[in-house]
Amino acid sequence: xxxxxxxxxxxxxxxxxxxxxxxxxxxxxxxxxxxxxxxxxxxxxxxxxxxxxxxxxxxxxxxxxxxxxxxxxxxxxxxxxxxxxxxxxxxxxxxxxxxxxxxxxxxxxxxxxxxxxxxxxxxxxxxxxxxxxxxxxxxxxxxxxxxxxxxxxxxxxxxxxxxxxxxxxxxxxxxxxxxxxxxxxxx
Amino acid sequence: xxxxxxxxxxxxxxxxxxxxxxxxxxxxxxxxxxxxxxxxxxxxxxxxxxxxxxxxxxxxxxxxxxxxxxxxxxxxxxxxxxxxxxxxxxxxxxxxxxxxxxxxxxxxxxxxxxxxxxxxxxxxxxxxxxxxxxxxxxxxxxxxxxxxxxxxxxxxxxxxxxxxxxxxxxxxxxxxxxxxxxxxxxxxxxxxxxxxxxxxxxxxxxxxxxxxxxxxxxxxxxxxxxxxxxxxxxxxxxxxxxxxxxxxxxxxxxxxxxxxxxxxxxxxxxxxxxxxxxxxxxxxxxxxxxxxxxxx
Numbered sequence: 046x047x048x049x050x051x052x053x054x055x056x057x058x059x060x061x062x063x064x065x066x067x068x069x070x071x072x073x074x075x076x077x078x079x080x081x082x083x084x085x086x087x088x089x090x091x092x093x094x095x096x097x098x099x100x101x102x103x104x105x106x107x108x109x110x111x112x113x114x115x116x117x118x119x120x121x122x123x124x125x126x127x128x129x130x131x132x133x134x135x136x137x138x139x140x141x142x143x144x145x146x147x148x149x150x151x152x153x154x155x156x157x158x159x160x161x162x163x164x165x166x167x168x169x170x171x172x173x174x175x176x177x178x179x180x181x182x183x184x185x186x187x188x189x190x191x192x193x194x195x196x197x198x199x200x201x202x203x204x205x206x207x208x209x210x211x212x213x214x215x216x217x218x219x220x221x222x223x224x225x226x227x228x229x230x231x232x
Numbered sequence: 233x234x235x236x237x238x239x240x241x242x243x244x245x246x247x248x249x250x251x252x253x254x255x256x257x258x259x260x261x262x263x264x265x266x267x268x269x270x271x272x273x274x275x276x277x278x279x280x281x282x283x284x285x286x287x288x289x290x291x292x293x294x295x296x297x298x299x300x301x302x303x304x305x306x307x308x309x310x311x312x313x314x315x316x317x318x319x320x321x322x323x324x325x326x327x328x329x330x331x332x333x334x335x336x337x338x339x340x341x342x343x344x345x346x347x348x349x350x351x352x353x354x355x356x357x358x359x360x361x362x363x364x365x366x367x368x369x370x371x372x373x374x375x376x377x378x379x380x381x382x383x384x385x386x387x388x389x390x391x392x393x394x395x396x397x398x399x400x401x402x403x404x405x406x407x408x409x410x411x412x413x414x415x416x417x418x419x420x421x422x423x424x425x426x427x428x429x430x431x432x433x434x435x436x437x438x439x440x441x442x443x444x445x446x447x448x449x450x451x452x453x454x455x456x457x458x459x460x461x462x463x464x465x466x467x468x469x470x471x472x473x474x475x476x477x478x479x480x481x482x483x484x485x486x487x488x489x490x491x492x493x494x495x496x497x498x499x500x501x502x503x504x505x506x507x508x509x510x511x512x513x514x515x516x517x518x519x520x521x522x523x524x525x526x527x528x
Contacts, residue, residue, distance in 0.1 A: 050314055072317030073408075076444075076454050076504075077426055078400040079274045080315070098405060100397065101274070102479065 047105040052082045057089070057108055060097075064089040064108035064160050089158075090165055109161045112168075117153045125149065127157065137164050147202035148173045148220055169220040174229055175199050176215050183208035193225075237523045240354065240515035244507065247353035248307065248327060251346055257303040257329060262292035264309060268487035271472040272428050274400075276313035277484060278322070284484065285311035288504055289328055290429065291490040294458065297332050297500050298493035305329035307507060319450055319509055321520045323528070330502040335431075335457035336441045339501040340418065343445060343453065344373065347416060354514050362448045362513050365413055369447070374417040379439075381407055381419065391438050394423045408449065417446040428468055430456035431499075445505075448513050453505035462494040 047058060056067045069085035082099040089110075099105070115127040115135060124136040125146055137157070139146050145167050149155075156168040175198035183194065193205040204218060206225045213232025216225060252259065269277040269284045270291055277284040286292075289306050296304055310326045331338055347369040348358045359368040379391045386402040388395075411417045420443035424432055427440030441457035459465050466486070473483045511523040521527050 072315075072320060073404045074274075074315055074317070074320060075400060075403055075408075076451055077272065077274065077428070078403060079397075081401060081404040083405070098401060100401070 047107060049080065049082045049099040049101050049103045049105075052084060052099060052105075057110055058086075059106035059108035060086070063091075064110055064165075068094070090160070111159045112156045113159065115155055115157050117149045117151065117155060119151065120146075120149075127155070135164070137167065141165060142167055144202065144223055145169055145220065147200045148175075148218070149200070171220060172217045172226060173220055174215060174217055175202065177206070177210060177212050177232075180206065180210060180212055182211065234517075234522060237511065237515045237517050238525060241511045241523055241525075243354045244350065244511050244514060245307065247350045248346075248507075250353070251349055252305045252329065255303065255342075257305045258301060260293065260296060260301075260304050260306050261308065262286075262289045262296075262306060266292070268485045268490075270429065270487070271469045271476065271484055273396075273472055273475055273479075276482065278311045278313050287312050288326060290502070290504070291487050293328060293330055293502070294497055294500075295490055295493045297330055297458075298495075298497040302332040303330070318519050319512070321508065321524065321527075324520070325507040327505045327507050328503065330458070330500055332498045332500045334501040335499065336443055336455050336501050339455045339503045340443065343455070343503065344371070347447075350510075351514070360514060360516075362516060363518065365448065367413065367448050367513070368415055370415075373415055374412050376417070376419060377421050378419055378423070379421065385410060390423050391421075391436075394425050394438075396425065399423065399426065408446070408451075411446050411449060413449050419444045419446060427456065428472060429459055429465070431459045431461075447509075450509050450513070451506075452509055452513075453503055455501065455503035458497070458500045458502050460494060460497045460499060462491050465494055466491055 052067060052070055054067055054070045058065055065086040065088055067084050068087050071083040072080065073083060074080040080101045084097050085094060086097055087094045113129065115129055118126045118128055123139055125142055127135045127137060141164055148169055157164050158166040178197050178199055180196035181194060192208045194208055195203060196206045196210060197203050204225050206216060210216065210228060211232055214228055215230040217227050217229055219226045264286055265280050265283050266286050267283050269287050275287050277287050288310055293304060293306060305328065307325060307327045309323055311323050313322060315322055351358050351360065351369050358370040359366060379389055382388060382390045386406045390399050421439045422442045424438055424440045427442040430440040430442045433439040433441055443455050444451060445453040469486050476483050508520050508523050512520060515523060517523045
């Protein structure tokens, strides 16, 4: 159990059978009154967010969360196969992986998050490197970075890239946001 | 720590002392390490060996009033366990002043004189900008009653139907966020249950003679017409001790020396003001840690 005074940004708590992470936290206390802990919370399963106020006597359940390092192997008809250090296989569905499945590459090291023993999410390396498979050509000489156009990279992920990026270029993508980060090499 | 914030802090301390010197207040220093902190339901004291660090100098200063001193002030460290946030720090600096033969209206007059004078001395005008918002500490100030504000913003009357849990939650989430930020706000006449050391209004015993000053959305000071009835004060401490025991919180011994002195204390007004928050406002600091010389 956690008590309200344990609350801080990044803490994971359980509410109505779902794991939540504290994304924003504000301590309030009128001089003579009780402490009020205002939190913004994100459901770790659905991604939905909510605000909640806790008082000093409130208690929160600790979610049964654990993380395990695994290595990605291959995909087999919608099942994504990972291995642990003992070569034990674990299969994750596209639903659990979300867009992250498009970034996977053989032998990539990932952290898989488990809730009550079931896999619920995956953390990839912060940056992945991908080649542009398709994008419309940009206007010649335009090096502006604030104008974006859609592109498809190896693996099928769609990302907005600056206008100067061409088909065949190699780029870095931030897996935390899913956004273009920088160009690594030109075609 | 930032040099300009600390220079502002030094100016604030000097200006406060000058203000009280000009009004014939005596600066006092009472013990920081004490055997019996005031019993308040939601204020926790830090242990210091077999004693406690003071959460406020209030009880000792009232003993000085009982001993015949009429205008006293003190600035110094106070400690509150577990309070840490943008405007909270477990060790902070409190200014308290007391006037004998006075009440909370006299203290309000002092405060209305103090803020503009202090502001002039520190920033050269009666207005300043805090986090992009203009604040003017000159007249007119906003004054509103707790009852009116709760009726309007939270839809219930905390004087007639007091509910402690709901009161604190609505104060933080419904009242404080909508208080005007352009000038000082006086929130006055609190429910009797949330004023442990204040006198009840002779006109309505459900109301305590207490006001709070908000500036720039921050709670800056708390003032009372002080309770001088020792029997009533002992009763309130005992009720509070029982509530703390039931909630599993530390129960502090009663300050018998204070209770013994109380019958000799003349009717008085008193106030506690957070100096660090005042410095935050005048120096533009976003967090209380920015105006502390060192953070521990």
